[in-house]
Amino acid sequence: MLRWDVNRREFLKIAVGAGAALTMPSAGRSAGSSKMIGIQVGAISFVDEGTEKVLDVLQERACVNTLFLAVFTYGRGIAGRQIPGQPLPDHGKQQYDLDFHGGNFATPHPQYYKNTVLKDARAPDHGDLDILAEVLPAAKKRGMKVICWMEDVFRTDLPNIEKLQERDLYGRNAETLCFNNPDYRNFLTGLVEDYARSYDIDGIMWGSERQGALSDSLGATHDEPPIDPGSVTCFCEFCQRKAKERGINVERARQGFLELEKYVRAARSGKRPVDGYYVQFWRLLLRYPELVAWEMLWTDSLRETYAAIYKTVKSAKETVPVGWHIWHNNSFSPIYRAEQDLKELSNYSDFIKVVMYNNCGGERMALYVDNIGSTLYADLSKQSLLDFDYAVMGFQEGSYEQIPHTGLSADYVYRETKRALEVVAGTRTLIWPGIDIDIPTEPNNSKCTPQSVKQAVLAAFRAGAPGVLLSRKYSEMRLADLTGAGDAIRELKLSV
Numbered sequence: 001m002l003r004w005d006v007n008r009r010e011f012l013k014i015a016v017g018a019g020a021a022l023t024m025p026s027a028g029r030s031a032g033s034s035k036m037i038g039i040q041v042g043a044i045s046f047v048d049e050g051t052e053k054v055l056d057v058l059q060e061r062a063c064v065n066t067l068f069l070a071v072f073t074y075g076r077g078i079a080g081r082q083i084p085g086q087p088l089p090d091h092g093k094q095q096y097d098l099d100f101h102g103g104n105f106a107t108p109h110p111q112y113y114k115n116t117v118l119k120d121a122r123a124p125d126h127g128d129l130d131i132l133a134e135v136l137p138a139a140k141k142r143g144m145k146v147i148c149w150m151e152d153v154f155r156t157d158l159p160n161i162e163k164l165q166e167r168d169l170y171g172r173n174a175e176t177l178c179f180n181n182p183d184y185r186n187f188l189t190g191l192v193e194d195y196a197r198s199y200d201i202d203g204i205m206w207g208s209e210r211q212g213a214l215s216d217s218l219g220a221t222h223d224e225p226p227i228d229p230g231s232v233t234c235f236c237e238f239c240q241r242k243a244k245e246r247g248i249n250v251e252r253a254r255q256g257f258l259e260l261e262k263y264v265r266a267a268r269s270g271k272r273p274v275d276g277y278y279v280q281f282w283r284l285l286l287r288y289p290e291l292v293a294w295e296m297l298w299t300d301s302l303r304e305t306y307a308a309i310y311k312t313v314k315s316a317k318e319t320v321p322v323g324w325h326i327w328h329n330n331s332f333s334p335i336y337r338a339e340q341d342l343k344e345l346s347n348y349s350d351f352i353k354v355v356m357y358n359n360c361g362g363e364r365m366a367l368y369v370d371n372i373g374s375t376l377y378a379d380l381s382k383q384s385l386l387d388f389d390y391a392v393m394g395f396q397e398g399s400y401e402q403i404p405h406t407g408l409s410a411d412y413v414y415r416e417t418k419r420a421l422e423v424v425a426g427t428r429t430l431i432w433p434g435i436d437i438d439i440p441t442e443p444n445n446s447k448c449t450p451q452s453v454k455q456a457v458l459a460a461f462r463a464g465a466p467g468v469l470l471s472r473k474y475s476e477m478r479l480a481d482l483t484g485a486g487d488a489i490r491e492l493k494l495s496v
């Protein structure tokens, strides 16, 4: 049995008895099997390569002791094969899954979906295969843990999905779903209750890679292209009602976002305001503080969703750990980082995977600079903006011209791990850095090597991490790079 799990159970036992806030020991334990060595893996890998074979590879090459099995998503990014156009790795079927559909890769049990109109979410990709029923017994036989890994990504062609979708600034349906919509909230809580009660799982991790309308309008993200400022969310009836309850003037908020839309469109077409981009933004913010209030409304709604998932799982099975995947934008946008208050999240988190993908981080950091450097900071040179970002985020990395070709360093992983651990110090929340193994980058940009992966894993443990989570998915990793992670673990004598 893994130490982090024992500690979790001990914590619950003691906490229930004493009602006291305790610190889970997370760092500085003696070597042995105390560290969580996790990997994200989708059903497709087990189908393509065989369950026992995949488990052999993961154990032998990377000393993996915990599977983060992609059980629910409509995204190929964590559940499918390699992204079409990117080179296929040296294992698995040598073919792109152009017909990827996604959904629930286990068996949905209807009694948990009574309070939502989103019903039949079973993934049709692999026939009758229930990936939890397939992998759980094989993993348990080897002493490996299985954590259900779920993502906030949906399709637009699901029955009734339009009833759950967010509404944009102009009231149009968005592809994303609204956390304040009872049908979505109830779907998510039903889904996690289904997993917790129907299967003997070792945890649940959910990830949502989105942000509120203010950040989205400014393009404060590495996403390419950034969202259109007229398509930001959410302005649905549920969000409007919640805003009113908070004393936010909905019409003022809408007016503010319409003004912000004009500002962003002008900025992206190079029309500089007389007083400059930064001053003009502040003028808007001072005139419409509702812009910030709406951003916080969205952020709080995400936090409430975390808390609802946490509470549901704990009521179903108290011993099942629950945690979150925190989006890479946390390393680029100071606004998004401010919203990811790990200390506050620790109130309903047994663990948090903080994304620290260093290789693709260079390319993504440069994209963030391009995006926000076209709006809020359009008066700064790309390098000045990057220097500012490094200073406020606590990084020391290469130049704007270099980083897409070099990636971010292992020192970035060290600093991010250390920062996250310091924020949650004194809480029971474990920090598991997300490590980049072959996450796709543009053809001419930096690629992972066994050495770069090894250095990133070493950096995470040197900073005191109680585990690492190899990401994004086994089906896109080259075997030698996966072995690089194992080399670090073997060098540190962390393997069982």
Ligand SMILES: [Zn+2]
Pocket (backbone or CB within 6 Å): 166, 167, 178, 179, 180, 181, 234, 235, 236, 237, 238, 239, 240
């Ligand atoms: Zn909404």
